[in-house]
Amino acid sequence: MAFGGGLEPQQDMMTELNMTPLVDVMLVLLILFMITMPLLTQAVAVNLPTASEQPVQTDPEVVVLSVDKDGLWYWQQDLVTEQQMQQRLLQAAAQQPVLHLQGDKDVPYQHMVRLMALVQQAGIEQLGFVTVPAD
Template identity: 35%
Template sequence: MGMNTPSRNGGRTRGRPPMSEINVTPFVDVMLVLLIIFMVTAPLLVAGVPVNLPESRANALEQEQEPVQISIDRDGRIYLGEEELSRTALISRLGDIAASQNPENPRQIMLRGDTTLQYGLVMGVMGELNRVGLNRLSLVTGPVTSGSSEAP
């Protein structure tokens, strides 16, 4: 269309002269679609997991009701609030909490774990929480200190 090709009548064209412009509308449409795709997917590609989890600059969550506090100290002792419990007693108490909660507004669980704990112990407690149906779980972290090695 944009080229001047010889015709049967000796190079002369009948009717309209050859078109010398390129229609850029389809090109602009494709570029806008690609721009939208990149704008949507770019934030998803920047995902990272901080290595030093016990410190965070996150703001505190607003709570409608008092959350259930579960703490695990460096020796692996488990506390519900300030009461030390064995693992079997914790499972029983979590079942009671799950049975008494309102399904429309489930209880928030705040899990605190020492930085020196084994990952399996924390995951075991999280698994028990999930098993009894307490799924609104937050992992509590402390504020970032000035001498911390965590990247902002």
Template identity: 40%
Template sequence: MPAQAPRRRRPKRRGMSEINVVPFIDVMLVLLIIFMVTAPLLHQGVEVDLPRAQAQPLDEALQAEEPIVVTVSRDGAVTLNQGPAADTPLPPGALQEAVQALLAGDPETPVFVRGDRFVRYGEVVDAMVTLQAAGAPRVGLITDPPDEAEGSG
């Protein structure tokens, strides 16, 4: 009987005790690029220089829900803060239809006008009349509080 050849023992495989962090770094770099690109896009709106007035702040009930804000900029462009064309200038005559569509869901939604301090008064009044024709029960005006230096004069 031939002698059996000694069996070779396979060396035991040891588990890897290292963590490959390259995929994590790749993901972090992609996220960093996404945030760097989207951050400037998050701050949108129309720049207006609001008139200063001493007015009482609105009560919390009106501030809790998202109001409809119509902005009349210095050049007379009218924009809305909600809807499909948010923060883009509306063509003449489109304000009433856009506000009617927004008020159809909740007729008690607060409606405000932000008029630039240098815009013609008539353009702000036209916006307010259009809002009332669209069915807004009340229309408020948004102002900035006066500076402390201006308040002493």
């Protein structure tokens, strides 16, 4: 009784690949793609009108809020009280302006925090701090 691969010594091993199954699969895939591609590219032919006007680009309003070293608040260049600032922020919140906050370097921190809290309560989402670059 001999154990082995089941081949007789005079038989050579088959070293060629059988390409027929690979070619069959590729042809089936090719036929499927040829059938489904026209279905994917179907579209309704619509003659769209052309517009001669340029789209209107609306830039958000930029409002500069300033706090001086004495803790006084300014809307653009106008001196305002806390109640006036709150009213202006609520009115401006509908347009969602971009706020630029300028604070004196010697201003007490509480004045800046109170102004930022009013901006947040008004629902304004864009607030930027204006600084001078260091030398």
